[in-house]
Amino acid sequence: MRSVDIAENVAGGAAVPGLLPRVTPVGAGVSPAVVPHNDGGQPVQSVSRRTVFTPTPDAFADIYEEDVHLSVWQRQLSPALTAECEAFLDQKGFNSHRLVVPAAKIQNLGDVIPGLDAFPNLCADIELLADMFTCLFDLNAIGIRLSVLSDTMCPRFHVDRVPCRLITTYSGVATEWLPHDQLDRSKLGAGGGGLSDAESGLYPSTQSIQSLAAGEVALLKGELWAGNEGAGLVHRSPAVAPGSQRLILTFDFASSDD
Numbered sequence: 001m002r003s004v005d006i007a008e009n010v011a012g013g014a015a016v017p018g019l020l021p022r023v024t025p026v027g028a029g030v031s032p033a034v035v036p037h038n039d040g041g042q043p044v045q046s047v048s049r050r051t052v053f054t055p056t057p058d059a060f061a062d063i064y065e066e067d068v069h070l071s072v073w074q075r076q077l078s079p080a081l082t083a084e085c086e087a088f089l090d091q092k093g094f095n096s097h098r099l100v101v102p103a104a105k106i107q108n109l110g111d112v113i114p115g116l117d118a119f120p121n122l123c124a125d126i127e128l129l130a131d132m133f134t135c136l137f138d139l140n141a142i143g144i145r146l147s148v149l150s151d152t153m154c155p156r157f158h159v160d161r162v163p164c165r166l167i168t169t170y171s172g173v174a175t176e177w178l179p180h181d182q183l184d185r186s187k188l189g190a191g192g193g194g195l196s197d198a199e200s201g202l203y204p205s206t207q208s209i210q211s212l213a214a215g216e217v218a219l220l221k222g223e224l225w226a227g228n229e230g231a232g233l234v235h236r237s238p239a240v241a242p243g244s245q246r247l248i249l250t251f252d253f254a255s256s257d258d
Helices: 003-010 057-064 079-090 103-111 120-137
Strands: 050-054 068-073 096-102 141-149 164-171 176-178 217-221 234-236 246-254
Touching: 050 057, 057 068, 057 120, 057 217, 079 120, 079 164, 079 246, 096 103, 103 120, 103 141, 120 141, 120 164, 120 246
Parallel strands: 050 068
Antiparallel strands: 068 217, 096 141, 141 246, 164 217, 164 246, 176 234
């Protein structure tokens, strides 16, 4: 059975690459728009941002809407894929793999990620998502990171200096994020004055913190998306309970001469 056929079965038949339109890509090298400032030199939040959640991969195309900075395909993993992810976590010696894969080779990820070929459902799903990502943005290569984590990778809220990133958590707790209208961006990073995010005033209360679910596939618009400077999705890795693990996958824009 072809990897796409396996992945469609795993995802309940909802993942069909043909549903995604081929749209004009946003180049990683395009300079973002200048953020307006007031007379005091402080940035002015002139454009609102919203999130989109849908039960089909059609959600991905919504990332091209100017006011959308998070687009989520609300899928649930099949029992077969869930069991395979748990088995993947139980294997010894796998920590993380980062690599750039040309679009022409994404249907053979089992050959380039050690041990992945022993998990056909997981391999097929990653190949399918990679195909969707490259089609959506018309990329000739993507950066892939597949990680097993037993601690918190990025505990502070932050924004990514990328045009757009795909992230999905196959097992364990998933990415946390803050709505655009419920945070003070001046408190990010050094602006927090050495205080924790909870103490700095970055967000008004813990009720502002939102969380993705395992299995959901999210597109996070970053600071290098043209016109999105100062409006990248603010997010963080969730706390991992002692003895627990996460299996996460991310895609980034990349280029290849192959």
